[in-house]
Amino acid sequence: MSLGLIPVSYMISLIVVAIVHGAFGFSLSEGGTYLSQTVMQIAGGAVIGFGTGIYQRSLLKKVFSVSSSWIYTLVIGFAVTEIIVCIVLWQLGLNRYELRWIEFKPLPEALIFACAGLIIGLLQWMILRRYFFRSSYWILASTLGWGICVLVTQLSIWAFFIGVLLYGAITGATLMLILRKKEEE
Numbered sequence: 001m002s003l004g005l006i007p008v009s010y011m012i013s014l015i016v017v018a019i020v021h022g023a024f025g026f027s028l029s030e031g032g033t034y035l036s037q038t039v040m041q042i043a044g045g046a047v048i049g050f051g052t053g054i055y056q057r058s059l060l061k062k063v064f065s066v067s068s069s070w071i072y073t074l075v076i077g078f079a080v081t082e083i084i085v086c087i088v089l090w091q092l093g094l095n096r097y098e099l100r101w102i103e104f105k106p107l108p109e110a111l112i113f114a115c116a117g118l119i120i121g122l123l124q125w126m127i128l129r130r131y132f133f134r135s136s137y138w139i140l141a142s143t144l145g146w147g148i149c150v151l152v153t154q155l156s157i158w159a160f161f162i163g164v165l166l167y168g169a170i171t172g173a174t175l176m177l178i179l180r181k182k183e184e185e
Contacts, residue, residue, distance in 0.1 A: 074120050117146030118139065
């Protein structure tokens with residue numbers, strides 16, 4: 001397994017998003033409805049989360065006995081975030097389409113991904129805390145990692161690959177810190 005699995009998951013998620021949005025009768029140039037936007041974002045997030053989860057679990061299995069639930073924390077984190085985002089945007093009268101980050105407005109999307117990272121970090125922390133002292137650092141690393149991963153797309157859509165590397169560096173360094181702290185006990 002390689003780090004390339006995360007960008008590949010992202011590219012597949014774009015295809016899934018287009019298919020789901022199309023199933024609602026909309027093209028990607030149309031905003032759609034709150035429901036269509038939410039379902040397509042949940043589907044896209046699930047693909048990204050699944051790919052990332054598989055990669056992370058394959059690496060973590062070398063360190064401790066991590067179950068498949070690790071993968072599901074990412075999928076659940078993205079789904080819950082998108083449901084919350086849908087409700088908030090609906091109450092504000094904003095369609096998710098209006099926040100599209102592809103048009104060089106990455107901040108709203110980066111904040112959404114950071115929120116997903118927070119939820120994912122909390123869910124994964126519940127797994128890590130059984131094995132590692134000070135595993136709470138993982139919550140912050142997941143939040144920052146996912147937010148920064150998307151924020152760098154301000155440079156270009158292809159900067160997402162740089163964002164993935166930054167995500168990996170942030171979360172990888174945090175895991176090394178957590179593992180080191182365990183050894184020092």
